[in-house]
Amino acid sequence: MASIDTQFGNDLKKFGAIDFNACYNCGTCTAVCSLSDEQNSFPREMVRLSVLGLRDNINASLKPWLCYYCGQCTTHCPQDAKPAELMMSLRRYLTSVYDWTGLGRKLYTSKVWEFGTIIFLSLIILALFVFFHGPMTTELTDQGGVKLNTFAPWKQVEIGDWIMAGLLSFFLLSNIFNMYLKIVRKERGLKIPLKLYFTELYYLVIHFFTQKQFSKCDTLETKKKFAFSSYWVIHWFLMSGYVIMFIMIVFFLGWFQTDNIYHWTHPQRFLGYYATAGLTVGVIYFFIARIRKKDEKSRHSHVTDWTFLVLLFITTITGILVHIFRVNGMPYPTYYTYVIHLMVLFPMLMIEVPFSKWSHLAYRPFAIYFDRLVQAAKKSV
Amino acid sequence: MTEEKKKASYDALVIGGGIAGGEAALNMANNGFTVLLIEKDLSIGGKMIHLSKVFPTLDCSACITTPKVSEISRHPLITIYTGSEVRNINRLSDTLFEADIIKHPRYVTEEDCTGCQLCEQACPVVVSDQYQFGFVGRKAAYIPFSIASPRVAAIDIENCTLCGACEKACPTKCIDFTQQSIEYLVRVKTVIIATGFNLFDPLKIPRFGYGRYKNVITAMEMERQLAPTRPFNTVLRPGDGKVPDRLAYVLCTGSRDVTIGNPICSQICCMYSIKQAQLLMGALPMADVTIYYINIRSFGKGFEEFYDQAKGMGVNFVKGKIGLISEKENGNLILRYEDVNANTVKEAEHDLVILATGVVSNPDNASFFTNNSLKLDPFSFICQTDMLASPARTSIEGVFVAGTASGPMDIPDSILSAGAASSEAMSYIISKQ
Numbered sequence: 124m125a126s127i128d129t130q131f132g133n134d135l136k137k138f139g140a141i142d143f144n145a146c147y148n149c150g151t152c153t154a155v156c157s158l159s160d161e162q163n164s165f166p167r168e169m170v171r172l173s174v175l176g177l178r179d180n181i182n183a184s185l186k187p188w189l190c191y192y193c194g195q196c197t198t199h200c201p202q203d204a205k206p207a208e209l210m211m212s213l214r215r216y217l218t219s220v221y222d223w224t225g226l227g228r229k230l231y232t233s234k235v236w237e238f239g240t241i242i243f244l245s246l247i248i249l250a251l252f253v254f255f256h257g258p259m260t261t262e263l264t265d266q267g268g269v270k271l272n273t274f275a276p277w278k279q280v281e282i283g284d285w286i287m288a289g290l291l292s293f294f295l296l297s298n299i300f301n302m303y304l305k306i307v308r309k310e311r312g313l314k315i316p317l318k319l320y321f322t323e324l325y326y327l328v329i330h331f332f333t334q335k336q337f338s339k340c341d342t343l344e345t346k347k348k349f350a351f352s353s354y355w356v357i358h359w360f361l362m363s364g365y366v367i368m369f370i371m372i373v374f375f376l377g378w379f380q381t382d383n384i385y386h387w388t389h390p391q392r393f394l395g396y397y398a399t400a401g402l403t404v405g406v407i408y409f410f411i412a413r414i415r416k417k418d419e420k421s422r423h424s425h426v427t428d429w430t431f432l433v434l435l436f437i438t439t440i441t442g443i444l445v446h447i448f449r450v451n452g453m454p455y456p457t458y459y460t461y462v463i464h465l466m467v468l469f470p471m472l473m474i475e476v477p478f479s480k481w482s483h484l485a486y487r488p489f490a491i492y493f494d495r496l497v498q499a500a501k502k503s504v
Numbered sequence: 505m506t507e508e509k510k511k512a513s514y515d516a517l518v519i520g521g522g523i524a525g526g527e528a529a530l531n532m533a534n535n536g537f538t539v540l541l542i543e544k545d546l547s548i549g550g551k552m553i554h555l556s557k558v559f560p561t562l563d564c565s566a567c568i569t570t571p572k573v574s575e576i577s578r579h580p581l582i583t584i585y586t587g588s589e590v591r592n593i594n595r596l597s598d599t600l601f602e603a604d605i606i607k608h609p610r611y612v613t614e615e616d617c618t619g620c621q622l623c624e625q626a627c628p629v630v631v632s633d634q635y636q637f638g639f640v641g642r643k644a645a646y647i648p649f650s651i652a653s654p655r656v657a658a659i660d661i662e663n664c665t666l667c668g669a670c671e672k673a674c675p676t677k678c679i680d681f682t683q684q685s686i687e688y689l690v691r692v693k694t695v696i697i698a699t700g701f702n703l704f705d706p707l708k709i710p711r712f713g714y715g716r717y718k719n720v721i722t723a724m725e726m727e728r729q730l731a732p733t734r735p736f737n738t739v740l741r742p743g744d745g746k747v748p749d750r751l752a753y754v755l756c757t758g759s760r761d762v763t764i765g766n767p768i769c770s771q772i773c774c775m776y777s778i779k780q781a782q783l784l785m786g787a788l789p790m791a792d793v794t795i796y797y798i799n800i801r802s803f804g805k806g807f808e809e810f811y812d813q814a815k816g817m818g819v820n821f822v823k824g825k826i827g828l829i830s831e832k833e834n835g836n837l838i839l840r841y842e843d844v845n846a847n848t849v850k851e852a853e854h855d856l857v858i859l860a861t862g863v864v865s866n867p868d869n870a871s872f873f874t875n876n877s878l879k880l881d882p883f884s885f886i887c888q889t890d891m892l893a894s895p896a897r898t899s900i901e902g903v904f905v906a907g908t909a910s911g912p913m914d915i916p917d918s919i920l921s922a923g924a925a926s927s928e929a930m931s932y933i934i935s936k937q
Contacts, residue, residue, distance in 0.1 A: 149756070149798040150842030153849050154827020155711070159842075164849040167842055199711070199827070201761035343828055343840070344711055 131176035137232040138219075139425040140212035145204040146170045152196030152206040157343040158336060162498060163189055166196055166206040169213060182220050183309045187213040188483075188490030193340035194419020208423045215425065218482050221298040221305070227478040231427060237474075241434070244470035252462045255279070261454045266384045269449040269457040277380045280465075287472065288373050294477030299489055307493050315500040323499055327492035331484075334359055336491075354420075357408045362484070364401020367394055384450050395446070402439040406432055431480045434471040438464065509604075513691040514540040514583065516929055517603055518698060519590050519872070522550020523569065523915060524907025524922040525698030526576045531926035533581035537933065540690060541576070541584045542605060547652035548584060549573045550700055554635065554649075556730035558915055559779040560810035566651055566732055573653045585688075586610075586654065592874045598902060599693040599936045609683035611659035616678035619647060619655040623670035623679060631663045637725045639735040639742070645670040645679070650733050693936070694902050694929045697878075697886060698922065699868050701908040704758025704766065704861040712757065712859060717831045718743035720857045723753070723776060730783045739787050741856040743835040748856035751784060752839055753777045753795040754826045759862030760798065768883055770862035771912040774801045777860045778811055781819040794820040794854070796841055804914065824850075829857060863912035876900045885911045896925035902936075904929050 128134075132144065146167070153159050153167045165186040172180045190210040197207040219228035229236040257274045264270055307315070330336065337355035371379040371394065378391060385392050410432055412421035441464035448457040475481035518529045521543030529539045541548070552558075553573065555565035576582055588607040595601055627643035635642075635649040644663040647655060659670070659679065671679045703724055706714035714720045719741045729739045741748045755777060759770040774797065781793045800821065802811040815821065824841040831837055836855045843850050865884035872878065879887040879899035886905045890897050896904040906925035907918040 147760075147798060148844055149825035150823075150844045150849075151825045151827045153842035154825070154840045156849070159849045161848055161850070164842055164847055167844070168847045199763060201756070201763060201767075201825070203762045346830070 125177055126179065128176040128178040131178050131181075132173065135173055135209070135212055135216060138212040138215040139423065140173070140209050141423070142203060142205045143170050143173055143209040145202040146174060146206070147202050149201060151199050151201060155195045155199045155343060156190075157193065157195070157339050157341055158189060158191065163494065165190060166210050170204065170206050170209055173209060173213070181213060182217070183305050185306050185490040185494055187217055188487050189336070189494070190214075191336050191340045192420040194422075195341055195344070197419050205423075207419060211423070212425075214483065214486075215427070215480075217302075218479065218486070221302045221482075221486070222294075222478055223297065223301055224294070224478075230474060230479050231425075234426060237427065237430060240474055241430075241470040244473055245466040248466045248469050249462065251283070252465075256458075256462075259454065259458055263452045263454075264382050264384075267450075267452045268382055268384045269452060269454045270382055271380065271445075271449055271457060271461065272382050274458050275380075275461060277377045280380065281376045284373050284376055287469065291472060291476050295482060295485055298477060298482065299485055302486065302489065303493065306490075307497060310497055310500075313497065313500055314504070315496060316503060319496055319499050319503070323492060323495040326495045327488045330491045331488040334362065334487075336487075353408075354418075357405055360401040361405025361409075362401075364398040364405065368398040368402070371395070371398070382449075399439060399443055402435065403443075406436045406439060410436070427480055431471075431475055434467055434475070437467045438471055441467065509687045509689040511689050511691075512540070512583075514538045515692065515933060516540070516694045516696060517542065517590075517593075517601065517690065517692040518696045518906075520550070520698035520700055520907075520909070521545070521548030521576075521584065521586070522698060522700045522907065522918075523552040523572070524700070524909075524918045524925075525550070525696070526572060527919050527922035528696045528698060528906045528926040528929070529582050530572070530576050530579065531923060532930060533579045535930055537581065537930060539582045540692065541582055542588050542590055543584065543586045544589055546587050546610070546648045546658050547654070548576065548586065549651075549653060551724075552915060553651060554724075554728065554731065556727050556732070556734075557779060557783060559775045560804070560806040562779070562782070564732065570651050570653075573651075577653050584654075587658070590872055593695060593872050594874055595876050595900065595902070599933065601692050601695055601902065603688075603690045603692060603695070605688040605690055607686045607688065609661075609685060610656070611661060611679060611681055611683050612657045613678040613680055614654055614656050616676045617656040618676060619657065620675060621647060621657075622673045622675060623657050626669040626673035628667060628669060629660075629663055629665055631660065633735075636728055636735045637722075639725070639728065693933045694904065696896075696904045696906050696925050696929055697869065697872070697898070697909050698906040698925070699866045699909045701863045701912065702866050704764075704770075704864050706757055706859045706861055708764050709757065711828050712754065712826070712857075713829045713831060713837075714859060717829065717835075717837060717857075719748075719831075719835050719837060719855065720829060720859065723773070723780065723858050723860045726780055726858045727776075730780060730787060739784065741835070746835075746855065747788065749788065749791040750854045751788075751791055751793045751856045751858065752826075752837075752852070752854040753781065753793070753858050753860055754829075754839075755795065755797040755860045756825060757859040757861045758864070766862060766864055766883065768912070769801060771801070772914050773860040773862055775804070775807055775810070775914065777858075778802075778814045778819070780858070782814050782817060785817050785819065792820065794822055794852070796822050796824055796826050796839070798823070798825050804916070863908065866909065869909060873900060873903075878903065881911070883911075885909065894928060895921065896928045902932055904932075 150167050153164050187210050194207045197205050215231055219231050260270055260273050413424045416422045441460050444460045515537035516532050516539045518525045518541045521541050529541045532539050549569050553569045558565050585607050587610055591604040593601055593603045623645040624643045627645040629644035630641040632638040633640050633642035644660045647657050784793050802808045823844040826839050826841045828840040829837050836853050837857050839852050881887045886909050888895050888910050889899050898905050904925040906922040
């Protein structure tokens with residue numbers, strides 16, 4: 124029995140949904156969507172379920188993750204019900220549904236929780252530095268660089284790194300497992316052969332690394348094979364920059380946080396530059412897009428969208444500054460900026476990766492993976 | 505142009521010679537009032553005279569319109585100016601309006617023309633026939649259409665080469681290239697506005713491909729192909745002249761759609777599409793007809809039964825608005841839509857697509873009055889200031905509205921509305937005497 128939640132619509136509004144009750148079910152949105160196909164038709168069904176308050180059906184649906192927000196549905200919606208923004212809000216909502224701790228919902232729906240948590244986590248980092256930092260030496264290395272590892276030895280920072288990585292993985296993976304239970308396991312009676320979990324893994328990997336669904340957005344009307352949009356390229360640049368940086372600071376901190384000043388062709392430097400460039404270009408691009416509100420996808424910004432961009436921006440800028448101060452032999456600016464850098468980086472990763480916006484990096488490819496899994500299982504039956 | 509404006513006076517001025525304007529004029533004249541009927545087109549009869557059949561009775565539209573039109577034309581108390589426009593109207597007092605009217609030259613002396621069509625045969629210039637939506641051609645000297653009233657030739661001066669062949673062929677010497685516009689200054693006691701509606705221009709929805717894909721036509725174009733005075737003796741698709749056998753209707757083209765600025769229902773498209781589908785079932789017995797709809801609004805008397813009848817005849821109704829149309833190489837069209845009842849996006853191939861274009865207001869409505877402003881509703885139809893108690897009344901005292909000038913409505917409602925407007929206009933004149 125489907126149960127109707129009369130407050131569901133109001134709940135969705137907290138996640139940014141607007142005007143979706145205007146929908147009169149014509150299906151124009153689905154018909155103009157380049158990513159909709161016979162297996163997965165959206166967004167109208169999602170709008171309908173939201174209007175009716177069928178929370179359980181939404182919770183068990185992966186369709187919101189299959190939308191990459193080109194905004195064509197909203198552009199052509201004859202009732203101006205803004206289906207694209209509803210899909211975005213459902214992604215925020217589902218993030219909070221998969222999160223079993225309940226923190227995700229708090230962070231999305233309460234500014235007090237959002238900013239309180241950021242400040243709290245920042246203060247933890249600050250306290251750690253106040254009490255445990257190494258000597259703030261003004262002595263420089265032979266190459267004229269700052270001895271950052273004396274102030275913050277990488278071995279100790281790495282311990283923190285590993286704790287953080289452990290927490291992030293634990294929360295994110297458990298949330299993904301929760302997502303798996305809600306989406307794949309709800310297909311009662313559907314037996315999924317173990318083999319499929321491995322054969323369909325290809326889709327997870329390919330979609331994580333290429334994000335090629337972006338290239339299909341908005342191709343129906345233009346009749347192009349794919350849309351080589353600046354949005355896709357820049358989003359990919361940002362993502363690859365982030366992934367490289369994440370791997371370097373979590374797994375290779377000793378190599379990355381070095382006091383040596385290498386030639387710029389050394390991987391430590393050019394990978395760092397590449398990642399920083401990706402992050403900077405991406406963040407500035409999305410900042411400008413959200414301020415100009417020219418495209419449908421950038422027109423509506425939830426407070427968490429801005430928080431994420433601002434945190435990422437500060438992290439990137441302070442990271443660049445640490446590097447500049449260090450190679451130019453400016454000890455105190457290096458130390459203070461480094462502390463600020465970590466004070467922003469830590470809360471950003473802790474909040475965004477498992478509980479908030481950044482989790483889409485995992486949920487999107489996993490949604491495609493789960494979808495493939497279910498479809499392949501149905502076919503094999 | 506003549507120096508002096510010709511002066512005349514009547515009891516009523518009716519603007520628009522469609523079914524509503526004609527009916528209102530006739531009602532007033534039958535009660536002894538003199539009426540001046542102004543029509544922009546070359547013939548009276550409006551849109552209805554071009555239709556095939558009417559819903560829900562499937563009566564022949566021309567067979568209802570033509571007797572009415574000839575009654576109007578022959579009525580001693582009705583004066584008709586075709587090819588004429590009202591430039592502006594001044595309200596001088598309660599029962600005195602002064603209207604500035606221009607009659608464009610027809611280059612044919614109407615009284616002398618017998619409608620013999622010899623000029624048409626003689627004319628060497630062939631252009632596309634606007635009354636048949638370009639399906640066939642006509643001459644530059646032409647009778648607008650076979651059941652036109654007045655059935656009098658006109659010269660299309662823009663396309664005419666001034667060769668003089670028509671002049672030589674005319675047995676009554678009624679062709680007169682020296683004709684000029686005539687201006688009239690007319691005094692009337694009351695005004696009835698029956699300017700009708702325009703059909704939505706489907707070029708405003710590029711994703712339907714109208715204008716780009718030859719086999720995407722409007723319902724009015726299909727109406728001509730189904731009418732008794734149709735251009736071909738069957739239904740042909742324009743792309744290659746093939747007889748279509750998979751036809752699709754796209755409802756709500758330009759209605760109930762905020763993206764093109766018309767959020768309201770046009771009230772007639774569901775029913776005229778169902779009517780055409782039934783007629784097509786007769787004209788092309790082997791054809792499949794599919795109607796893609798959001799909601800079927802069969803609200804009028806006999807409408808629901810008419811809808812059921814169409815379903816019984818085998819018309820395929822699919823709930824889901826068409827999102828996108830693309831063309832195949834052979835001229836067939838792929839329609840992408842969501843089958844709302846199945847929650848699934850689908851694509852269907854059809855060989856002729858008919859866009860059920862909606863009703864939009866006539867932009868002329870706003871511009872008639874100089875010293876008074878005629879209030880319009882948010883969709884630029886004429887505002888009925890007292891819609892429930894006195895539906896024909898407008899924001900200007902003594903000015904009444906009839907038919908679709910006040911909003912979308914079907915033919916029976918237009919005639920009812922014309923009845924209301926003429927009664928109110930007559931009682932207005934009598935009450936002010």
